[in-house]
Amino acid sequence: MATVTRVNGLRAVVGTLYNPNCNLYLITVKNAAAAAINLQDEDDAVDEVVEMIVKEINPLAYFTPAATTGIIYVIMDKGINDPVDLRTRIRNLGNVNTVDITGTTVAAATSFTLA
Numbered sequence: 001m002a003t004v005t006r007v008n009g010l011r012a013v014v015g016t017l018y019n020p021n022c023n024l025y026l027i028t029v030k031n032a033a034a035a036a037i038n039l040q041d042e043d044d045a046v047d048e049v050v051e052m053i054v055k056e057i058n059p060l061a062y063f064t065p066a067a068t069t070g071i072i073y074v075i076m077d078k079g080i081n082d083p084v085d086l087r088t089r090i091r092n093l094g095n096v097n098t099v100d101i102t103g104t105t106v107a108a109a110t111s112f113t114l115a
Contacts (some may be wrong), residue, residue, distance in 0.1 A: 022060060022075050029070040036070030056089050
């Protein structure tokens with residue numbers, strides 16, 4: 001009987017993040033001056049930045065930390081999303097929607113970047 005020698009384990013190494021059925025992204029939302037947006041100011045009304053991004057990209061799950069870093073962690077379906085597509089869709093929000101960001105308006109010049 002033929003045998004096969006295992007070379008690798010079951011992808012279960014402690015301290016390692018695996019994403020077998022999804023893609024994990026860290027989105028950093030920045031203003032036109034390339035400064036991170038305080039997303040804590042963007043969660044207290046309808047259609048503010050976090051909600052607009054979530055509605056546009058439709059993640060499987062997301063988390064926005066209570067911090068001034070402009071970060072949104074998202075889990076996306078592996079089969080239909082890639083970083084370039086996400087970046088384009090998020091940046092296009094500035095062209096399509098008017099969203100209040102701490103006293104300014106999202107415009108074409110506003111930078112939404114994927115880290």
